[in-house]
Amino acid sequence: MDWLFFGEISLAGLAMGGLYALIGLGFVIIYKATRVINFAIGEIMMFAAYLFLTFAGGMEMSPWIALPLAVLGGSILGGVIEKTMIRPMLGESSISVVMVTIGIASILVGLVELLWGADPQLLPGFLPRKPVFIGEMYLAPKIAYGFLIGAALLIVYLLYFRFSRGGVALRATASDQAAAYSMGINVRRVFNLSWVFGSLAASLAGVLVAATGGLSPQFGAIGLSVLVVVIVGGLDSIVGALVAGIFIGWLETVAGAYLGGEYRMPATFAVLAVILIFRPYGLFGTHEIERV
């Protein structure tokens, strides 16, 4: 076995996993606050990446202005989706709400095709091109710097939720909605903000992933991998999203490199199936007790 090759593949996988962790975090924020499983998260990422394409490519802005603008656009999209399409579904069965997000995903795919065309596109390169070596191991610079930017946002988020007023409000709503209401927390605003913050994380990850792998209207399929991440980690666990994100990213890349690209999805879904059978609430999720 070639350990250097294995190390390089693993490193690339772990870096990809870092981005998965970031998307997973966006997913978990939305789920924790509103109990909505967001099947449209891949499409929100895609939308933000296309916005970046327009700002940086078409309008020739500096990438470092285009990136925040695209991420902002993605977050606003998340907020608008929550206000117009998720809010009316409050109190409906979870199946219906999930189907609404699937519908939203379809609408977004159509919109992107309508606005930007169906052909695959390349994002203008904005990350440093100098190869990165960790010890002997080579790591593609796009992946390395993408990981660093993603990790930075991840840390900001973790601090924000731990210490800020908004973060505390979000955690309070997640743990007991009625109590949060009676303590004067504006739960509606928390719902809206959770979609904005969740979409923000996803949007940033979307631009970074698209910068390494290219962009097409099928980009949203990455949402399926993220689904695996959050189920394995536990839908309502931030730690779970981080650990599972890094693990699934690594597994997917290693399976792709050693067994061939067609094994990427089955490998991660095999882990998913095992988790669903033995620990349905995920590695770190809360085990809910159901009463009649």
Added chain:
Amino acid sequence: MRIGDAKQNYEADEAILSSSTQKIWFALFLLALLIFPFMADSYLMYLGCLVGIAVISTTGLNILTGFTGLISLGQAGFMGVGGYTVAWLSMNTGLPFPVTLLLAGLLAAAVGILVGLPSLRVKGLYLAIATLAASVFLHFIFAEWESVTGGMGGLSLEPAHLFGLTFQTDFAMYFIIVPLAVLMVLAAKNVFRTRIGRAFIAIRDRDISAEILGINLLHYKLMSFALSSFYAGVAGGLFAYFFRVVTPESFPLSMSIFYLAAVIVGGMGNLLGGILGAAFMTLIPEVLQLLTAALTPFYPNAPIFMSPMLEIIFGALIVGFLIFEPHGLAEIWHRIRRFFSLWPFRN
């Protein structure tokens, strides 16, 4: 409820067609289905067959999702099992179509039971994701098990045959697909007049309460999975006979979502809704195509916008129905019917 329509005994109360008016309309409907192929051109024929297949599959998914409350994203995978079974059997054994279709349904049902096993431990969205995992595995098997499934190239098959008759044209296929669709919808209707069907509904409404009432959850959930995937398997088999080729891409994940959408748009937990939803969702792309053709002389770019518009309309229908008309087309149908049966009164 109609005025002056008091039932005298349980039998009358349970009847599928409760009044003579309904019986007449149903007979007329069957007659129309019978006459349709002799009046329609080949394009309408083709659409009729597509709708028939969609009705069978949607009814199957309705049993599972609408009546038992178990959401499934694996319907296309189960249809694939049926399609590949039929294709393989027709290539290697030459059995007549009733046998191959039955075997396709049974094999799909067996796979359905296997996929349904986690439903004892997980439910709701977790179950949806378990079925999603199943459909990923099935797609993988279709694409990689080359000795049986022909890999990415897929399999092409002989036309359906029985007693020396071959069913090659759409016209001939219509006489397999539509009677089968009518039969299977009636069978489903009858299931919900028995203990089994009522157990499904009880599980949907509150599974823990159902268990306390003495319904064996695992048993009935698996039965629902088996029944639903049997329908999917038969629909997949018909799909294979109709297009005479199956590839892994014939049964994509978007197809599972299509059938879920058909169930929702039609009306969850309503067999009539399933039929309406299947027909509606199958016909939308065709209507859009006609519209595009009509617009092309004025806007030469119209065809480019068709496929994205289809995605948008598809999504908007799902969202719109869920927000504004959660009971679906079936509810609209009932409202229209009530209007006419109460006329000239409002309500």
